[in-house]
Amino acid sequence: MSNIVGIEYNRVTNTTSTDFPGYSHNEDFSWDVNKFRDTMDVQISHLDDREANFDLIHIDASIANAFRRIMISEVPSVAAEYVYFFNNTSVIQDEVLAHRIGLVPLKVDPDMLTWVDKSLPEAERFTDENTVVMSLNVKCTANPDAPKGSTDPKELYNNAHIYSRDLKFEPQGKQLDSFAKHPVLPTDPDILLAKLRPGQEISLRVHCILGVGGDHAKFSPVCTASYRLMPHIDILETIQGEDATKFVKCFPPGVAAIDEKGEAYIKDARKDTVSREVLRHPEFEGKVKLGRVKDHFIFNVESTGAMTPEEIFFKSVRILKNKAEYLKNCPITQ
């Protein structure tokens, strides 16, 4: 059976995995690590500290999906969880500001903190091992040196706009040493948190703890973690002349091209969005077949900045392994 998912104008075909023992007489589909090691492949096409684009090839959808789900909702990261207000005379309400601060991604290595034990009484719960403290103390004043006739609040007032960079890290206890090289900062300094006018002030303290994306999206270490299947385009009959020009226009730039003989050919199917535009034109009927490769996953992982994307992927693999290992060690009760 082909490993191409067929894409027709109104339906998809051949979508389910069939690589199981007993499905075919000719092929043995039973699990074999060595076989998997030989066939499975990873190709990294782009990698920087915020974004990664890589392919996982010859892997089942259930496994690829497990990695994707874990990256989004089970890889731990640090975010603001408790906000203590001392003063807030701005127009933005306490709970709204607290929510905005919670969503600010912080540059903290999650391995530097331990989990907060929720079973302890609140007074003992937070220590220098599991909590990072940040504070925000700002007051807006009029700027006496503002140019005459100016209407720009940034010129008229001091501290009119409060940004994520105004959150100041307050190391506690042994954090003075452990965080000396990597002080806690928002990964993006220019996130607008509030706007003030002269006389208004905000004074608050933030406790940041470890959490997982499943509990709240602010704890998710990724902006997006997604995959798509590799597009596959088959030209069944030669397309030439004016039709070829039209054919090329049916795809995003760089997918199809015309060779020296004036015939259309597929240059790079990976760039295709599988819009199915080509299937709308009667002149191409029966001449082209669209599909996607069932076991070729193109991952795109965008980090919030706390960890590198490859680190997030590694953690997702380890978390899946730990899940299996933990379950294996649990006694089966009745």
Next chain:
Amino acid sequence: MSVSEVVASEDVEMLSDEHAVQEEEELDRDKIRLLPEAASEDGTCASFQISDEDHTLGNALRYIIMKNPEVEFCGYSIPHPSETVLNLRIQTYGKMTAVEALHKGLKDLMDLCDVVEDKFTQRIREL
């Protein structure tokens, strides 16, 4: 051997083999439960209820257990979206018990993760 005996012997084995692991982690007796009304006498088919797991582990585990040629059927379901439990059903052809098939599946899944991690590390080093 009845199902309870199969399970009991597994328990004893695990206690002796892996007491080192269980010394650090507290024994989680609520993690996985055998559903007695859905099991056969000889233990070749059984249903399990796993708590605090979802499609992430459910579907991956179902796939890897189905890869075992001794397994006739494997399926999973999340009976209700508000309850974080996962039901897993395994039926074998008879040469293996359902518990053995489950443990083989978990081991294979761990091996798979190792291969993916190694491969990814190798490719990063090649960059």
